[in-house]
Amino acid sequence: MSKVIFLKDSTQELTSDxxxxxxYLLISKELSNHEIVxxxxxxxxxxxxYCAKNIFGRLYVELNANNFPRRIVFSNLSKDYKLxxxxxxxxxxxxxx
Amino acid sequence: MDSVLEATAFLFSExxxxxxxxxxxxxxxxxxxxxxxxxKTVSHxxxxxxAEEGSVALPQDLADSLDRNGFKELIESYILGKSTxxxxxxxxxxxxxxxxxxxxxxxxxxxxxxxxxxxxxxxKQMYTKFNNPRAFDTISSCVCELLSNFWAHATxxxxxxxxxxxxxxxxxxxxxxxxxGIVSSLKLAYPxxxxxxxxxVLLKAIQKSISSKLKLESKSNHMGYGLYIVAELVKxxxxxxxxxxxxxxxxxxxxxxxxxxxxxxKGTIIEVKLHLNAPRTISDIPALSCDPxxxxxxxxxV
Numbered sequence: 516m517s518k519v520i521f522l523k524d525s526t527q528e529l530t531s532d533x534x535x536x537x538x539y540l541l542i543s544k545e546l547s548n549h550e551i552v553x554x555x556x557x558x559x560x561x562x563x564x565y566c567a568k569n570i571f572g573r574l575y576v577e578l579n580a581n582n583f584p585r586r587i588v589f590s591n592l593s594k595d596y597k598l599x600x601x602x603x604x605x606x607x608x609x610x611x612x
Numbered sequence: 613m614d615s616v617l618e619a620t621a622f623l624f625s626e627x628x629x630x631x632x633x634x635x636x637x638x639x640x641x642x643x644x645x646x647x648x649x650x651x652k653t654v655s656h657x658x659x660x661x662x663a664e665e666g667s668v669a670l671p672q673d674l675a676d677s678l679d680r681n682g683f684k685e686l687i688e689s690y691i692l693g694k695s696t697x698x699x700x701x702x703x704x705x706x707x708x709x710x711x712x713x714x715x716x717x718x719x720x721x722x723x724x725x726x727x728x729x730x731x732x733x734x735x736k737q738m739y740t741k742f743n744n745p746r747a748f749d750t751i752s753s754c755v756c757e758l759l760s761n762f763w764a765h766a767t768x769x770x771x772x773x774x775x776x777x778x779x780x781x782x783x784x785x786x787x788x789x790x791x792x793g794i795v796s797s798l799k800l801a802y803p804x805x806x807x808x809x810x811x812x813v814l815l816k817a818i819q820k821s822i823s824s825k826l827k828l829e830s831k832s833n834h835m836g837y838g839l840y841i842v843a844e845l846v847k848x849x850x851x852x853x854x855x856x857x858x859x860x861x862x863x864x865x866x867x868x869x870x871x872x873x874x875x876x877x878k879g880t881i882i883e884v885k886l887h888l889n890a891p892r893t894i895s896d897i898p899a900l901s902c903d904p905x906x907x908x909x910x911x912x913x914v
Contacts, residue, residue: 527732528728530759530760531728531760531763532763534725560736561753563760565760565834565835566760568833569833580908584910588913588914589911590914592911594895595893597911598894598895599894600911601906601909601911602900604909605905605908605909
C-alpha cells in the first residue's frame with residue numbers, strides 16, 4: 516500500500532528547524548502506516564541543505580540504504596532539489612558514522 | 613562601505629554620548645546596502661543606550677528612495693517614537709513592488725513559515741513575469757541558505773533584517789544583524805582560527821563544511837554548506853558577494869574571493885548580487901553535482 520504526500524499542503528518552504536521537523540514527522544508517520552510513501556515536491560519554493568539533511572538524511576539512516584529507495588519515492592523533484600537531498604543524505608551518513 | 617563602517621564603529625564602542633546627530637544630507641545616490649546601513653544605524657541608536665538624545669537629517673529625495681524599499685516608515689517609527697512592529701506589518705512585499713523587506717526577527721524557533729513562503733512566492737512571481745523561471749531557482753537557493761544561516765545565530769537582540777530587490781537582469785539581497793558575528797562564532801569553534809585576521813576567517817566561512825554549529829555541537833545537524841553554496845552561485849552567475857563582520861571583509865572579484873580589513877561592525881552584513889541573463893543553479897556547482905558519492909545514495913523517482 517502506498518501513500519502520496521503533497522508537501523505543499525504542509526509547507527511550501529523547507530528552510531527552518533520547524534519545517535524540517537514537521538516534514539520529518541509527517542513522513543515518518545506515513546511510513547508507519549504504508550509500505551511506500553511518495554513525496555510530491557510540486558509547489559515547493561525552496562529547500563536548504565540543513566532541511567535536506569535533517570529530513571531525508573535522518574530517514575535514510577533510519578530505514579537503511581536498501582529500504583530507503585524502496586519505500587520512499589519522489590515526484591516533481593527538480594534536478595536541483597534532488598542534488599540537495601542527496602548531499603544532505605551523504606552528510607547525515609558521514610555525521611552518523 | 614569601508615568609510616561607512618569607519619563612521620558607524622562608534623555604535624559598538626563603550627563610549628556614551630549626550631547627543632548623536634545622523635546627517636544624511638550629503639548622500640547623492642544610494643544602493644540597497646546603503647539603505648540597510650541607514651536603517652541599522654538609526655535602529656541601533658534607538659535601541660541601545662549609546663546616546664541620551666538622537667536626531668536624523670534626511671533629505672526628501674533620500675526619504676523617497678528609502679520609501680521605495682519599505683525602509684522609510686521603519687526609520688520614522690524610531691525617529692517619531694511610533695510602533696516599529698506596526699510599521700513592519702504594513703510593509704508590502706509583492707512582485708509589483710519588485711522590492712522585498714523581511715524584517716521579522718529571524719528567530720529559528722519562531723521562523724515564520726508563511727512570511728518566508730510569501731517572500732519566495734513574490735520573487736517567483738516576479739521572475740515568471742520576466743519569463744526567467746530558472747532565475748528563481750538560483751535566487752531561491754541563495755535566499756534560503758542565507759536565511760537559514762542567520763536563523764542559526766539570531767537572537768531577540770540581534771535585530772536581523774533581510775531586504776532584496778530585483779529586475780529582469782539582476783537580483784540583490786542584503787541581510788544584516790548585530791548577533792555574535794561570523795568571525796567570533798568561527799573563532800570560538802575553531803581554535804586554529806584564533807590568530808587569523810577577521811577577513812581571513814571570513815574566507816574560511818565560505819568553504820564547504822565550515823560551521824560553528826558543526827564544531828561546537830557534538831551531534832550537530834548542520835552541514836556547513838550554506839555560505840559555500842551562496843559563494844559558488846555568485847561565481848557561476850558573475851555576481852558579487854561581500855561579507856563584513858567584526859573588522860573583516862571579503863569580496864568576490866573575477867572568480868576569486870579576497871579578504872581585507874575594514875571598520876568594525878558587531879555582527880554580520882552580507883550583500884549578494886546575481887546577474888540573471890543565463891542563470892546557473894546549484895546543479896551547476898561541479899563539486900556538488902560531480903560528487904562521485906552521489907551514486908551511493910540513489911533516489912527513486914516517479
